[in-house]
Amino acid sequence: xxxxxxxxxxxxxxxxxxxxxxxxxxxxxxxxxxxxxxxxxxxxxxxxxxxxxxxxxxxxxxxxxxxxxxxxxxxxxxxxxxxxxxxxxxxxxxxxxxxxxxxxxxxxxxxxxxxxxxxxxxxxxxxxxxxxxxxxxxxxxxxxxxxxxxxxxxxxxxxxxxxxxxxxxxxxxxxxxxxxxxxxxxxxxxxxxxxxxxxxxxxxxxxxxxxxxxxxxxxxxxxxxxxxxxxxxxxxxxxxxxxxxxxxxxxxxxxxxxxxxxxxxxxxxxxxxxxxxxxxxxxxxxxxxxxxxxxxxxxxxxxxxxxxxxxxxxxxxxxxxxxxxxxxxxxxxxxxxx
Amino acid sequence: xxxxxxxxxxxxxxxxxxxxxxxxxxxxxxxxxxxxxxxxxxxxxxxxxxxxxxxxxxxxxxxxxxxxxxxxxxxxxxxx
Numbered sequence: 001x002x003x004x005x006x007x008x009x010x011x012x013x014x015x016x017x018x019x020x021x022x023x024x025x026x027x028x029x030x031x032x033x034x035x036x037x038x039x040x041x042x043x044x045x046x047x048x049x050x051x052x053x054x055x056x057x058x059x060x061x062x063x064x065x066x067x068x069x070x071x072x073x074x075x076x077x078x079x080x081x082x083x084x085x086x087x088x089x090x091x092x093x094x095x096x097x098x099x100x101x102x103x104x105x106x107x108x109x110x111x112x113x114x115x116x117x118x119x120x121x122x123x124x125x126x127x128x129x130x131x132x133x134x135x136x137x138x139x140x141x142x143x144x145x146x147x148x149x150x151x152x153x154x155x156x157x158x159x160x161x162x163x164x165x166x167x168x169x170x171x172x173x174x175x176x177x178x179x180x181x182x183x184x185x186x187x188x189x190x191x192x193x194x195x196x197x198x199x200x201x202x203x204x205x206x207x208x209x210x211x212x213x214x215x216x217x218x219x220x221x222x223x224x225x226x227x228x229x230x231x232x233x234x235x236x237x238x239x240x241x242x243x244x245x246x247x248x249x250x251x252x253x254x255x256x257x258x259x260x261x262x263x264x265x266x267x268x269x270x271x272x273x274x275x276x277x278x279x280x281x282x283x284x285x286x287x288x289x290x291x292x293x294x295x296x297x298x299x300x301x302x303x304x305x306x307x308x309x310x311x312x313x314x315x316x317x318x319x320x321x322x323x324x325x326x327x328x329x330x331x332x333x334x335x336x337x338x
Numbered sequence: 339x340x341x342x343x344x345x346x347x348x349x350x351x352x353x354x355x356x357x358x359x360x361x362x363x364x365x366x367x368x369x370x371x372x373x374x375x376x377x378x379x380x381x382x383x384x385x386x387x388x389x390x391x392x393x394x395x396x397x398x399x400x401x402x403x404x405x406x407x408x409x410x411x412x413x414x415x416x417x418x
Contacts, residue, residue, distance in 0.1 A: 055409050059416050073417055092365070096406060099361040100413040321364045 002077045002311065003030070005065070005101070006303025007058075007094035010086025010114050011139055012037040012045040014054045014093070016065040017300025018076075021307055027124055030069035032293055032300040033061055038178045042171050051089030058097050065299070073105050080306025083111030083316070084327035086139060091323040099321055110306040111316040114297075115140060115329040118263040119151060120308055121301035126288035132257045134248050134276070135329075137264035137297070138163030138182075141207065142329060143251045149334045154251045155205030162240055163266045165209040169236060172220050173229050180296070185233045186269050192234025196227050202243050205250060212240070241272045245279045258285040268295045312336040341396040345386040347407060352377065354418070355384045358410050362386075362403070371399045 006017040015034040021027050037053040039045050066072060081098035082091060095111075102109045119133050133144040133151070141157040163182060170181030175188065199215050201208040216236070223232060248260055260280050262273065273289050280287040294301065312335045349355040355377035362375040370391035377384050386403060390396035 052405075055405065058409075059412055063416065092406070093409065095364075096361060096409055097413055099364060100357060100410050101417055103357040103360055104414065104417055318360060318364050322366050 002307060003071065003075055004078045004080050004303040004307040004310065005062075005076050006112075006299040006301065006306055007062075007079075007081040007098055008114070008117065008297055008299045008302045009054045009058070009090045009094040010082050010084070011090065011297060012050050012053075013297040014057050014061060015297060015299035016058075016061045017298060017303045018065050018069040018071065019300055019303035019307055021311070027304065029300055030071070031065040032298055033065050033068065034296075034298055035061060036179065041174045041176050043177075044167065044171060047087050047089045050087065051093060054090050054093040058093055062097065073101060076107055078108050078110055078306060078310045078315070080110045080112050080302045080310075081321075082114045082117065082302055082323075083321070084324035085114055086325065088323065088325050095321055095323050099318065102318075108310070108315040109318070109321055110309050110314060111321055112302045112306045112309065113327050113329060113332050115142065115144075116151060116332055117301035117305040119144065120305040121294050121298075122261045122263040122288065122290055124304055125290050125294055126261060128259050128261045128288040130257065131259035131261035131288060132248060132251045132255065134244060134260060134262045134267070135264045136162050136244065136262065136266035138167055138266075140264060141209070143205065143247050144329060145251060145255050145257065146334065146337065149337065150330050151332070151334060153328070153330050154254065155207070155247045158203065158206050158208045159210040160213065162207075162209055162244065163264070165213045165240065166236070166266070168213055169216050172216060173224075173232065175229075180265065182266060182269065185237065186271065188230050189233035189237045189271065192228065192230035192232070194227050194231040195238065196223060196231060196235045198235060198239045200239060200243060202246050205247060207243050207247060209240070237269070237271055241269075241275050244272065245275050248276065249279050249283070252283060252285065258283070259288060260285065261288040263290065263295065265296045268292045308336040340391070341393045342387070342389040343396060343400060345400075347384045347386065349382050349384060349411070349414070352380055352382050354414050355382050357414060358384045358407065361410050362406060368399060368402075371395055373399065373403065
């Protein structure tokens with residue numbers, strides 16, 4: 001039996017998770033707690049304030065996780081934290097706590113790639129065998145498939161993440177950021193009906209979103225005289241999600257996959273799941289998605305990925321526990337899979 | 339480098355000061371700044387030495403590191 005603590009703070013959420021793998025490799029979530037830093041409507045979260053929020057939350061959050069799991073620090077076999085990618089200051093908070101706990105109680109450390117955390121948690125929760133993974137969040141947009149011990153990136157955003165486009169659009173129309181701008185866009189879109197044409201920018205296996213955002217920044221005010229906020233939210237979702245469906249289908253065709261797994265915060269969106277589901281069904285395949293406790297950044301996914309790494313013999317020496325804003329998904333050797 | 343500072347922070351014990359020093363040493367240096375963390379053996383004092391290209395960078399580094407020292411100190415207290 002092995003127990004891992006996972007710490008995640010790459011953006012505006014800070015999460016602590018505790019995962020146990022028994023001798024047969026059966027995984028159990030012992031705790032998964034999280035706090036979100038929400039800013040007023042029309043604003044986004046800035047690195048310094050976000051890091052400060054995380055510094056204030058992290059210790060009570062770790063204590064809470066241990067309480068929920070009914071464990072103490074000495075019961076932990078490994079401490080896992082997000083090494084990257086993400087925002088430097090916020091990431092650093094998890095790293096400092098991880099190192100301190102490790103040194104106080106002589107527990108090994110594992111630095112985890114955030115994207116791989118999402119993938120491994122998605123695989124564990126849904127049981128998907130070998131899916132094409134669509135990883136969509138505020139910070140990342142990638143189409144991934146596993147091949148030869150790497151999570152290969154088949155397609156990605158050429159500029160900003162899709163979630164970033166959505167979040168910044170929410171600011172333009174002054175939607176609340178509570179619980180998240182994306183959630184509020186989704187609810188708003190349900191009441192929209194008039195479709196307005198927006199730029200559609202798929203480039204082969206890749207996508208571009210900053211042009212769509214610039215277009216919205218320039219034309220939203222004039223569009224709002226003819227269309228409602230609800231219509232704009234509806235149109236943007238239909239447009240963006242169709243782009244995601246196209247590139248995912250292209251990847252499926254390329255690798256001959258019959259499964260699609262959606263991970264990342266934008267993966268919570270039920271309209272995206274619906275549109276993707278229609279495409280996957282047409283191809284005779286199966287769509288896997290998770291609920292918001294695992295879609296949205298969380299600590300348990302870091303514990304899960306970290307535990308897989310640890311069990312395959314990998315630990316991170318202290319001098320390598322620095323954090324990095326850029327960390328490519330395909331740069332990690334996936335030693336725990338065939 | 340022209341701007342430098344030496345900060346001594348007492349901890350409860352030599353062991354705790356050593357934990358703090360090791361934790362803080364693992365980060366890469368910011369631009370145009372070098373930071374070293376140590377505690378002399380048998381000393382419960384964490385020694386932080388920072389050298390920067392200019393006073394403004396030094397001030398930024400000091401603010402940032404003191405936030406980190408505070409967090410590490412709180413964590414040691416909470417989980418010792």
